Amino acid sequence: GENVEQHPSTLSVQEGDSAVIKCTYSDSASNYFPWYKQELGKRPQLIIDIRSNVGEKKDQRIAVTLNKTAKHFSLHITETQPEDSAVYFCAAVPGGGNKLTFGTGTQLKVEL
Amino acid sequence: DAGVIQSPRHEVTEMGQEVTLRCKPISGHNSLFWYRQTMMRGLELLIYFNNNVPIDDSGMPEDRFSAKMPNASFSTLKIQPSEPRDSAVYFCASSFGDHQETQYFGPGTRLLVL
Numbered sequence: 001g002e003n004v005e006q007h008p009s010t011l012s013v014q015e016g017d018s019a020v021i022k023c024t025y026s027d028s029a030s031n032y033f034p035w036y037k038q039e040l041g042k043r044p045q046l047i048i049d050i051r052s053n054v055g056e057k058k059d060q061r062i063a064v065t066l067n068k069t070a071k072h073f074s075l076h077i078t079e080t081q082p083e084d085s086a087v088y089f090c091a092a093v094p095g096g097g098n099k100l101t102f103g104t105g106t107q108l109k110v111e112l
Numbered sequence: 113d114a115g116v117i118q119s120p121r122h123e124v125t126e127m128g129q130e131v132t133l134r135c136k137p138i139s140g141h142n143s144l145f146w147y148r149q150t151m152m153r154g155l156e157l158l159i160y161f162n163n164n165v166p167i168d169d170s171g172m173p174e175d176r177f178s179a180k181m182p183n184a185s186f187s188t189l190k191i192q193p194s195e196p197r198d199s200a201v202y203f204c205a206s207s208f209g210d211h212q213e214t215q216y217f218g219p220g221t222r223l224l225v226l
Contacts, residue, residue, distance in 0.1 A: 034215075102154060
């Protein structure tokens with residue numbers, strides 16, 4: 001089955017700096033990669049996703065890049081704000097399926 | 113739309129008791145997922161249904177866990193008998209379609225087994 005590794009497990013940045021979270025996956029058949037944000041005590045919520053036919057996708061301050069050859073994808077948050085503090089999960093879904101395999105999560109803390 | 117609805121939001125029970133968690137997916141969604149979240153194991157998919165049919169239950173930990181989806185608007189996850197190691201947050205999620213679609217999570221049920 002699919003295995004997703006995520007790094008770092010914790011990340012602390014100053015407000016206004018950029019944050020990068022990286023994930024690798026094992027199943028070359030995976031071709032859908034969503035990112036979820038989970039605030040303390042809340043549900044995971046989708047913030048951005050990318051499919052294997054594109055290499056990069058942006059939505060305001062967040063962007064995701066995908067390298068299918070290397071089987072890794074990354075989340076980039078620019079101009080971080082305190083409300084970006086949360087746990088971020090990457091995930092991978094194999095082609096033809098709907099089964100999310102999550103990474104272990106990154107606790108992002110944006111300090112004033 | 114009210115989103116995915118789960119009940120109860122919190123459950124405290126004693127070891128050996130039966131626990132039933134409930135989920136109402138978003139209207140029109142035809143895929144439903146049950147996840148468990150713990151500090152040790154992270155977010156794990158337990159089972160998912162498409163059009164009320166179980167598609168993948170490989171994540172169900174053992175025979176003490178069972179899940180049903182009798183109709184398109186309701187699903188249950190049952191633990192019988194419950195054990196302290198079942199303590200976790202259980203999330204239900206739904207999506208429209210069965211192929212790489214966005215999954216929307218419910219608020220979760222926080223279960224504590226004493």
